[in-house]
Amino acid sequence: MGIPHLMQNLQTYGEKVLFQQQDGTKLSAPSIIDGPALAYHVYYICLSRRGGARNALDAIPSYKELAYAIIAWLDQLETYSIGM
Numbered sequence: 001m002g003i004p005h006l007m008q009n010l011q012t013y014g015e016k017v018l019f020q021q022q023d024g025t026k027l028s029a030p031s032i033i034d035g036p037a038l039a040y041h042v043y044y045i046c047l048s049r050r051g052g053a054r055n056a057l058d059a060i061p062s063y064k065e066l067a068y069a070i071i072a073w074l075d076q077l078e079t080y081s082i083g084m
Contacts, residue, residue, distance in 0.1 A: 025063075042069045 046061035046069050053059035061069075 038070065038073075042066060042073055045069055045073075 043061065043066065044066050047059055050061070052061045
């Protein structure tokens with residue numbers, strides 16, 4: 001999904017930001033979180049946790065599981081002091 005080569009074409013105009021936690025852990029991240037990309041990312045995180053599923057329908061995560069995973073992912077970003 002998305003626009004082909006957009007990131008490559010815009011990279012020269014951007015500024016790379018390095019976030020650092022209080023314990024010294026560093027995170028390099030883009031300054032914009034794309035909603036659909038976040039949804040797909042979290043969906044596949046949840047899907048990967050279901051290794052024992054018998055079929056594709058068993059592997060589909062619930063909305064509750066997706067919501068908890070998104071909140072956990074955004075909470076993790078907050079630990080890096082990334083403003084939302």
